[in-house]
Amino acid sequence: VSIQVSRIIGRKIFHYVRVTSTQDKAKKLAENGFAEGAVIIAEIQTQGKGRLGRRWVSPRGGIWLSVLLRPEITPMEVPKITMIGSLAVAKAIAELTRLEVKLKWPNDVLIRTISGFEFKKVCGVLTEMVSGVSRVNYVITGLGINVNNRIPAPLRAKAISLKEVTGRNLPRQKLLRKVLEKFDKYYLNFGKQGMAPILKEYRGMSAVLRREVKIECPGRIIKGKALDIDEYGALIVKTQGGKERVIAGDVTIVKR
Numbered sequence: 001v002s003i004q005v006s007r008i009i010g011r012k013i014f015h016y017v018r019v020t021s022t023q024d025k026a027k028k029l030a031e032n033g034f035a036e037g038a039v040i041i042a043e044i045q046t047q048g049k050g051r052l053g054r055r056w057v058s059p060r061g062g063i064w065l066s067v068l069l070r071p072e073i074t075p076m077e078v079p080k081i082t083m084i085g086s087l088a089v090a091k092a093i094a095e096l097t098r099l100e101v102k103l104k105w106p107n108d109v110l111i112r113t114i115s116g117f118e119f120k121k122v123c124g125v126l127t128e129m130v131s132g133v134s135r136v137n138y139v140i141t142g143l144g145i146n147v148n149n150r151i152p153a154p155l156r157a158k159a160i161s162l163k164e165v166t167g168r169n170l171p172r173q174k175l176l177r178k179v180l181e182k183f184d185k186y187y188l189n190f191g192k193q194g195m196a197p198i199l200k201e202y203r204g205m206s207a208v209l210r211r212e213v214k215i216e217c218p219g220r221i222i223k224g225k226a227l228d229i230d231e232y233g234a235l236i237v238k239t240q241g242g243k244e245r246v247i248a249g250d251v252t253i254v255k256r
């Protein structure tokens with residue numbers, strides 16, 4: 001009998017009780033020339049980061065981790081890594097809990113709430129990079145998963161923890177192992193076969209495809225029907241004026 005262990009992601013795991021942000025710790029490793037696959041995990045983040053300078057609430061009970069990667073890609077391809085990370089989390093949660101899980105482009109993992117009428121954010125993914133003109137030097141992908149932690153009241157309209165839906169504390173170790181295994185599997189597969197197989201699975205879990213969406217991008221708002229997610233992780237939207245290719249933004253699904 002052979003045991004499948006992670007081959008790249010999780011080769012080295014550094015565990016902390018409290019950090020400002022696991023992203024910053026991972027950046028230090030990268031700058032010190034560490035090999036890809038190193039994982040930084042913390043019980044508490046005092047300055048957890050979201051995209052565009054936002055805060056990520058990270059109290060005890062969640063899984064807050066960052067992975068150092070050195071993929072051979074161009075800066076334009078970095079959103080692919082975000083997709084791979086969020087797909088890994090989504091699959092891990094689905095396997096462990098049997099909950100209904102969806103991916104909200106570009107970086108959210110959602111689960112169905114107890115009422116059953118809506119999906120809320122259980123995980124956010126943040127990918128940061130240091131790059132030359134044509135080649136990425138390294139990528140830090142941060143995964144923040146609400147497992148057994150409390151969600152502050154102001155966030156509860158949109159955010160949820162696994163504990164809240166399942167009604168019990170979840171084994172974080174088990175979930176962590178699954179997340180790293182899946183991330184490893186998809187990352188290795190990406191190196192061998194590119195994005196096509198990953199995209200297929202990602203599309204299958206998408207919360208936005210075929211829906212009417214409103215996307216808030218830096219400086220503008222785009223409204224239309226989400227048609228597809230392309231090889232580069234961009235969202236293709238059918239608007240009144242034609243088709244738009246959106247690289248990043250905050251999506252709201254328009255209920256009709």
Ligand code: BT5
Nearest residue numbers: 021048049050051054056057065124125126142143144159
């Ligand atoms: C994200 O940003 O969703 C990326 C979050 C990445 C967090 C991980 S934790 C490990 C690693 N270390 C870090 O410092 N960060 C990464 P964004 O899409 O911009 O969403 C941020 C917004 O989500 C905030 O402005 C809040 O409205 C909301 N939010 C904050 N904390 C949350 C939480 N714990 N659960 C759900 N939503 C939250």
